[in-house]
Amino acid sequence: MKKILFCMLLVLFLTHPSAAGISAADVYPVGTLKPIDSRVKVRVGDVAPDFKLPTFGNETVTLSRYRGRKNVLLSFVPAAWTPVCSDQWPGYNLLKEEFAALDTVLLGISVDNIPTLYAWTQEMGGLWFPVLSDFWPHGRVAETYGILRSDGTAERAIIIIDKTGVIRYLDVHDINARPRLEPIMTMLKKLP
């Protein structure tokens, strides 16, 4: 009887719907991970900690350069070449005009190094928004925001910062699922 019950539980476990999105042949399967594995250090209403990070082509992006000019959406993803992450930014790639109309700059951030991010985003067909590498010192910006996981990857997080540099929206999301687009766009539309 114990064996039968064990088999039932196993079947239930194996057939539980995964929120891990759509897999492709060239992404690394990671299974289901601990949803959140960090202690967030920032809150809505805080001034967003400044940072300076490299992107492709020897460029650097400094968060504070947008202060007084643009809203900023930070999209942290855990790791390149993984299922949910590979199914997130390509969607934002469709929204260039919408972000521009909402006076918002989108910055993608990952703890991967630049060559990895370059290869990964090329596979996506290229992205119109900057992708920043928080690789070295490893995950320093993620750690500053309190979203560096114990395995060295970042949380899947959406942080919206208004033109005064204040955090207006913070979603440290279940790493296994993609954040819905509606609340992000709704929040951006509320910003002056």
Add this chain to the structure above:
Amino acid sequence: MRRAFLGCVLCFVVMLSLTGYAGETPKQGDFFPDQTLRVLEGDGARAYLGLEAGVESFAVSDIDADLVLVEIFSMYCPYCQKEAPEVNRLLALIREQGLGDRVKILGIAPGNSDYEVSVFRSKFSIEFPLFSDPDFLWHKRLGEVGTPYFFLLNNREGASRVLYSEVGSFGTAEEFLKKILVMGDLH
């Protein structure tokens, strides 16, 4: 003891039904799942698919057409974005050849909300119906296929039988339409 065991079995069956059946991907000759899709008000899907007025949900086998092409896609999938203009061209070719009433196209988007589907529809000016599958119920039932995935279904016999089941681009619209006509015996 026996009662407890039967209770566990009942609980197992209920929980299994709640998690959704993890199906295998239907291949050529298989029946397509009879799971239902929800019609949104005002999106023109009812008229295009030949459904009765007031119908709120339907099975693919209810669609009034000889053949139905089902695309599994996601707004977040770059390959689906790249394929979208070609699927639009296929729809245009079908209409140009006077086959619009006999061959219908629809899309199902696993993990996408209605809003996300509407973004995809708007960005690519898609004229055939698209349905969200926010909880991956269809995706699970179809064996968690990659995207884009295309199923061509023979809808003539009151059930949808699979004629084509492939992941990835179908190539050019012209070549694929020729294949459709042969596979679907629409000479």
